[in-house]
Amino acid sequence: MSEPFLQVRGAVKRFGGLTAVNDVSFDVRRGEIVSIIGPNGAGKTTLFNLLTGQLKPTAGDVSLNGQVINALPPERRARLGLGRTFQIAKPLLTLTALENAMVGSFLHHSRLHDAEAKAHQMLIEVGLDRRAHVRAAQLTLSERRRLEVARALALEPSLMLLDEVMAGLNQSEVQDSIDLFRRLNGAGLTFLIIEHNLKVVRAFSERVIVIDRGAKIAEGTAEQILTNPEVVTAYLGRRRG
Numbered sequence: 001m002s003e004p005f006l007q008v009r010g011a012v013k014r015f016g017g018l019t020a021v022n023d024v025s026f027d028v029r030r031g032e033i034v035s036i037i038g039p040n041g042a043g044k045t046t047l048f049n050l051l052t053g054q055l056k057p058t059a060g061d062v063s064l065n066g067q068v069i070n071a072l073p074p075e076r077r078a079r080l081g082l083g084r085t086f087q088i089a090k091p092l093l094t095l096t097a098l099e100n101a102m103v104g105s106f107l108h109h110s111r112l113h114d115a116e117a118k119a120h121q122m123l124i125e126v127g128l129d130r131r132a133h134v135r136a137a138q139l140t141l142s143e144r145r146r147l148e149v150a151r152a153l154a155l156e157p158s159l160m161l162l163d164e165v166m167a168g169l170n171q172s173e174v175q176d177s178i179d180l181f182r183r184l185n186g187a188g189l190t191f192l193i194i195e196h197n198l199k200v201v202r203a204f205s206e207r208v209i210v211i212d213r214g215a216k217i218a219e220g221t222a223e224q225i226l227t228n229p230e231v232v233t234a235y236l237g238r239r240r241g
C-alpha cells in the first residue's frame, strides 16, 4: 500500500470550553476525491484550518507525504502543495479578478509576467477570463466563488481543499464546476471537499467522511454513507430542523 498523501491523526481543536474538532483521524490518498459532510457547526471548516495551518491543533498530527507539518505556517504548507478555498470568499475588493488570481500565482512565479500568465490561465479554467479586468467588488457571488477557485488553483496545488464552493451557484454553474474538478482530478489533482449539496457529493466523491459535533461518525463510499440511516438522521434530520 502506498503511503497516504494526507494523514490526520487524533486531531483536536478546542476554543475555550468548546471542542470544535474532537479526535478526528483519516487519510487521503493521491488522486482521491474525498468529501466531508456534516451539519452546520460540526467543525468542518475548523478541521480544514488545522490542515492548512490557519489554526494550530490542540492535539494530534497532520502529515503530508509522511512529513508532520503541524509546526508549518500556511504559506509553507501551500508550498508543499496544499491549496484551499475559503467558505467566505474574501477577494481583495479593490483589485481586479486577474490581480486576485495573481495573489495565488506569485507563490511559484516571482516574475510578474509569469505570474500574470498563470493567473490568466486559471481565470480561463473557471470561465472568468472576460472579467479579468473587473474589480472584485463588482463581481457577482458566483463569480467571486469562481475567483476563489482560480486563486487556489493558481497556487498549483497537489491537494485542493474546497470549502462549500458550490454554495450559491445555480445548477449549470454547479455542473461546470464538477466538470472542471473532474478534469483537474484526471490530470492528477487530489480533492478534499466540504460540501452540503448531496447531489455533488454523490456525483463527485469516491469516499465520504461524516463529521458531527466535532467527531468523525462515519466513513465510506458515497453510496454507503448516503443510505446509512444513522447518518441521514444525524445530518439531514438536524439540517431540516
Ligand SMILES: Nc1ncnc2c1ncn2[C@@H]1O[C@H](COP(=O)(O)OP(=O)(O)O)[C@@H](O)[C@H]1O
Pocket: 015, 018, 020, 038, 039, 040, 041, 042, 043, 044, 045, 046, 047
Ligand atoms: N475562531 C473560533 N473561535 C471560537 N469558536 C469557533 C471559532 N471557529 C469556529 N468556532 C466554533 O466551532 C464550531 C465549529 O465551527 P465550524 O468549524 O465553522 O463548523 P462547520 O464548518 O462544520 O459549519 C462552531 O461551534 C463554531 O462556532
Ligand SMILES: [Mg+2]
Pocket: 044, 045, 046, 087
Ligand atoms: Mg464551515
